[in-house]
Amino acid sequence: MSSDIQNIIDRPYEYGFVSDIESEQLPRGINEDIVRAISALKEEPEWMLEFRLKAFRHWETMTEPEWANVTYEKPNFQDIIYYSAPKVKKKKESLDEVDPAILEVYEKLGIPLHEQKMLQNVAVDAVFDSVSVATTFKKKLKDAGVIFCSFTEAIRDYPELVQKYLGSVVPHTDNFYAALNSAVFSDGSFVFVPKGVKSPMELSTYFRINTQDAGQFERTLIVCEEGAYVSYLEGCTAPQFDTNQLHAAVVELVALDDAEIKYSTVQNWYAGDENGKGGIFNFVTKRGLCEGRNSKISWTQVETGSAVTWKYPSCILKGDNSIGEFYSVALTNNKQQADTGTKMVHIGKNTRSTIISKGISAGDSQNSYRGQVKINRSAEGARNYSECDSMLIGETCGAHTFPYIEVNNPTAQVEHEATTSRIGADQIFYFLQRGIDEEDAISMIINGFCKDVFRELPMEFAVEAQKLLGIKLEGSVG
Amino acid sequence: MSDLIQSLLDGRGDADALASLLRDGTEVTAELPTPKSEEWRFSAPKRLTNMTFGAAAAAASLSAKDIDAIAPPETRGARLVFVNGQFDAELSETSALPEGVGAGLSDSLDDAALGAVKDGLGSVASYYDDAFMQLNKACASQVACLVVPRNVVVETPVHVLYLSHGGQDWATHPRTIVVAGPNSKVQIVEDYRGKEASGYFNNAVTEVIVGDNARVDHVRLQREGEGAFNLLRATAKLGRDAHYDSVTATVDGDWNRVDLYAQNDGENTFCRIDGLAMVDGDRLADTHSVLDNTRPHCDSHQLHKCIVDGNGRAVFNGKIFVRQYAQKVDAYQLNRNLLLSPKARVDTKPQLEIFADDVKCSHGATIGQLDNAQLFYLQSRGFTPAQAKGLLTYAFAAEVIDAIHIPSVVEELEQEASRRTRTAG
Numbered sequence: 001m002s003s004d005i006q007n008i009i010d011r012p013y014e015y016g017f018v019s020d021i022e023s024e025q026l027p028r029g030i031n032e033d034i035v036r037a038i039s040a041l042k043e044e045p046e047w048m049l050e051f052r053l054k055a056f057r058h059w060e061t062m063t064e065p066e067w068a069n070v071t072y073e074k075p076n077f078q079d080i081i082y083y084s085a086p087k088v089k090k091k092k093e094s095l096d097e098v099d100p101a102i103l104e105v106y107e108k109l110g111i112p113l114h115e116q117k118m119l120q121n122v123a124v125d126a127v128f129d130s131v132s133v134a135t136t137f138k139k140k141l142k143d144a145g146v147i148f149c150s151f152t153e154a155i156r157d158y159p160e161l162v163q164k165y166l167g168s169v170v171p172h173t174d175n176f177y178a179a180l181n182s183a184v185f186s187d188g189s190f191v192f193v194p195k196g197v198k199s200p201m202e203l204s205t206y207f208r209i210n211t212q213d214a215g216q217f218e219r220t221l222i223v224c225e226e227g228a229y230v231s232y233l234e235g236c237t238a239p240q241f242d243t244n245q246l247h248a249a250v251v252e253l254v255a256l257d258d259a260e261i262k263y264s265t266v267q268n269w270y271a272g273d274e275n276g277k278g279g280i281f282n283f284v285t286k287r288g289l290c291e292g293r294n295s296k297i298s299w300t301q302v303e304t305g306s307a308v309t310w311k312y313p314s315c316i317l318k319g320d321n322s323i324g325e326f327y328s329v330a331l332t333n334n335k336q337q338a339d340t341g342t343k344m345v346h347i348g349k350n351t352r353s354t355i356i357s358k359g360i361s362a363g364d365s366q367n368s369y370r371g372q373v374k375i376n377r378s379a380e381g382a383r384n385y386s387e388c389d390s391m392l393i394g395e396t397c398g399a400h401t402f403p404y405i406e407v408n409n410p411t412a413q414v415e416h417e418a419t420t421s422r423i424g425a426d427q428i429f430y431f432l433q434r435g436i437d438e439e440d441a442i443s444m445i446i447n448g449f450c451k452d453v454f455r456e457l458p459m460e461f462a463v464e465a466q467k468l469l470g471i472k473l474e475g476s477v478g
Numbered sequence: 479m480s481d482l483i484q485s486l487l488d489g490r491g492d493a494d495a496l497a498s499l500l501r502d503g504t505e506v507t508a509e510l511p512t513p514k515s516e517e518w519r520f521s522a523p524k525r526l527t528n529m530t531f532g533a534a535a536a537a538a539s540l541s542a543k544d545i546d547a548i549a550p551p552e553t554r555g556a557r558l559v560f561v562n563g564q565f566d567a568e569l570s571e572t573s574a575l576p577e578g579v580g581a582g583l584s585d586s587l588d589d590a591a592l593g594a595v596k597d598g599l600g601s602v603a604s605y606y607d608d609a610f611m612q613l614n615k616a617c618a619s620q621v622a623c624l625v626v627p628r629n630v631v632v633e634t635p636v637h638v639l640y641l642s643h644g645g646q647d648w649a650t651h652p653r654t655i656v657v658a659g660p661n662s663k664v665q666i667v668e669d670y671r672g673k674e675a676s677g678y679f680n681n682a683v684t685e686v687i688v689g690d691n692a693r694v695d696h697v698r699l700q701r702e703g704e705g706a707f708n709l710l711r712a713t714a715k716l717g718r719d720a721h722y723d724s725v726t727a728t729v730d731g732d733w734n735r736v737d738l739y740a741q742n743d744g745e746n747t748f749c750r751i752d753g754l755a756m757v758d759g760d761r762l763a764d765t766h767s768v769l770d771n772t773r774p775h776c777d778s779h780q781l782h783k784c785i786v787d788g789n790g791r792a793v794f795n796g797k798i799f800v801r802q803y804a805q806k807v808d809a810y811q812l813n814r815n816l817l818l819s820p821k822a823r824v825d826t827k828p829q830l831e832i833f834a835d836d837v838k839c840s841h842g843a844t845i846g847q848l849d850n851a852q853l854f855y856l857q858s859r860g861f862t863p864a865q866a867k868g869l870l871t872y873a874f875a876a877e878v879i880d881a882i883h884i885p886s887v888v889e890e891l892e893q894e895a896s897r898r899t900r901t902a903g
Contacts, residue, residue, distance in 0.1 A: 392834070392835035393835065397833075398831065400829075402827065403827060404826075405826045406826075407815070407823065407824045410818065410847050412846070413846045414843070415842070416828065418842065419840045420832055
């Protein structure tokens with residue numbers, strides 16, 4: 001491996017700046033008072049507080065899961081700041097009123113809201129630490145009938161919708177981190193697309209963890225009524241700190257008859273330095289429910305960051321003929337560890353699911369695919385195709401595959417395939433003798449390897465994802 | 479201590495010299511598995527752990543004719559017969575074995591062979607250390623040994639038969655060790671068979687040590703009786719340039735589980751652990767395998783097929799490990815399952831764990847039913863639906879059976895496959 005190339009791999013985390021914005025935070029630790037305080041700060045109704053307390057009491061009875069193929073020092077849950085909000089001076093009507101310091105942060109991240117408003121047809125709900133600062137394009141969406149707002153606003157303005165769907169896909173009893181999230185989540189996004197409406201633009205949220213020792217617990221709920229369609233994008237970054245930060249989000253999707261939800265993520269949380277110091281623990285529960293007939297939920301994720309990732313976007317295919325899809329690129333380098341994959345639970349008749357997972361591991365990292373395909377007895381004619389490919393770069397990394405396949409119906413057709421490969425010296429040689437330098441060659445090979453997934457990403461995300469992989473990986477083969 | 483463990487300890491027989499070595503210092507300290515343990519999630523362990531078993535039934539009088547009727551004719555002159563866990567010298571034959579080959583219990587081995595057995599005993603099977611492994615060590619009363627010295631080629635396949643005959647609700651703990659010296663060659667048929675016995679439990683452990691450049695062909699047959707439980711820990715360790723070719727076929731019995739462990743411990747080895755399970759009724763056939771590639775340039779192959787009918791249940795969990803610096807490994811794993819009835823069930827988990835980058839590893843799993851287009855094609859050629867179904871099912875099984883090198887075993891398994899598919903029609 002040439003030294004130039006090594007330099008590129010070792011390129012420092014570009015988004016690791018801390019912005020000095022006054023923030024309002026609760027004391028460290030968690031107890032019932034903290035949960036009540038979060039609820040009170042957010043001026044929540046009684047039922048919301050009850051939901052939180054129920055979740056908290058359940059969480060106290062649970063222990064942290066240990067089955068994932070990752071090793072890390074467990075976070076001390078009493079040493080985390082559960083609520084940290086930029087100090088709100090008054091309600092904001094437009095972007096101009098947003099704290100210029102915050103806007104500057106986004107500027108550095110390369111998503112200037114002003115520009116986006118002008119140039120891109122994307123509405124952004126930016127979640128800064130835990131509170132939603134600005135939501136753009138609200139009006140245009142409102143005209144179309146689409147509700148896109150922060151979770152806090154949703155609880156205030158659409159309580160009956162939130163009450164109906166909150167926890168319906170990921171109940172507070174689901175797992176340790178989902179319970180914790182249900183108790184302390186501070187904000188998030190809420191999307192509701194009414195019957196027959198196709199969202200006129202792609203919706204997007206940008207998450208960023210700013211305060212040291214803060215946890216980010218956001219909650220996303222997307223509901224598509226009959227025949228509705230929405231495509232939702234989510235991006236994540238965090239500044240560089242020496243300590244580990246916890247990110248435990250919950251995402252719930254509900255698709256009714258003939259509805260379609262497309263959910264894309266580019267995750268680039270801070271991964272820690274090359275010795276594995278610092279970095280985000282990303283423990284996320286994402287699940288979609290295909291409630292109605294012919295509904296469709298599609299997850300696309302590009303996971304490049306976080307010290308430890310533990311994430312399984314899943315689909316419950318309840319409606320007949322419903323479709324679940326999962327496209328994933330997970331890249332780990334240095335000491336990163338990722339245990340990610342999906343669950344497809346087939347309940348309805350003629351349900352179909354596709355899983356394409358590409359894992360790339362480099363440095364000393366460990367990359368695991370863990371997936372479950374479950375065909376219930378009722379799922380007549382179910383079909384699943386899974387493909388999970390791994391690429392290893394270097395001698396000291398690891399790639400692991402744990403596919404669980406459980407079939408209870410003989411009419412099911414389930415296929416699982418997996419391969420492992422590396423970038424061969426002969427491939428590089430071929431590019432070189434065609435006049436393409438090593439960096440470009442590797443970028444092209446990686447992009448080819450991930451093509452099936454990038455194809456599923458919305459345009460601007462695909463470009464960002466390709467660049468991200470390029471930065472993180474170029475030249476790691478010698 | 480659970481009732482099962484207590485009953486097994488109470489029912490154990492006296493130990494011979496080698497079995498005493500195993501018993502020394504062995505205590506059953508581990509808990510019995512529950513459905514909550516990851517390795518036993520799908521194995522319905524309660525069916526076994528809720529049982530209790532008594533001491534093994536005394537061997538009924540059997541004649542050489544009875545053995546001839548069930549043993550492959552190719553193995554004449556090379557048979558080790560155990561009836562209800564006890565070695566039967568009358569029924570065993572070793573006349574076809576070349577000089578120097580040690581076969582039988584410890585008292586029939588020369589010093590060199592006994593030394594090799596003592597060195598090897600427990601060295602591979604120690605990978606497992608759960609309650610059943612500890613029970614096998616604590617309760618085994620004899621150890622079946624086969625030692626092939628350096629440079630010796632054994633032409634006649636050796637039949638190691640564990641026959642369960644008569645009685646019910648008893649348990650034995652068969653223990654087998656095969657040591658193939660460097661450059662040697664041997665074929666083994668390891669056979670667990672039930673006859674007029676029911677509800678019994680065989681808690682078996684087998685170790686095969688394949689020396690440098692040696693070749694061992696190994697067929698394991700689980701053909702237990704009605705309501706029988708068979709738990710087989712089949713382990714193998716391969717030296718440099720060794721070749722180990724094994725096929726496991728699970729046919730009858732009520733609750734069958736094979737834990738396969740193969741360790742490529744030298745460079746440039748070849749290891750095959752293929753398997754075929756045919757289950758119907760309420761039977762369970764479970765295969766958990768571990769293929770551990772610790773050295774570079776190893777080649778491994780695993781094709782595991784299950785045909786599930788009735789209320790049957792098949793489980794497969796295949797792990798392939800490629801250790802760090804074990805470069806140029808070529809590992810292949812495919813699990814294919816055929817579901818023939820609406821209540822059949824399959825749980826599969828082909829698992830890869832790779833710590834080296836210059837390797838070729840692929841795994842796959844498929845679950846499906848017979849292809850309607852193929853059925854239609856055969857019917858258009860004049861086959862009845864039942865025949866067509868039988869032919870396709872038989873062809874599905876044949877891919878595994880064909881890897882076996884002993885003609886009479888191949889024929890018997892083929893008949894078994896077609897017998898099954900006739901009823902499936």
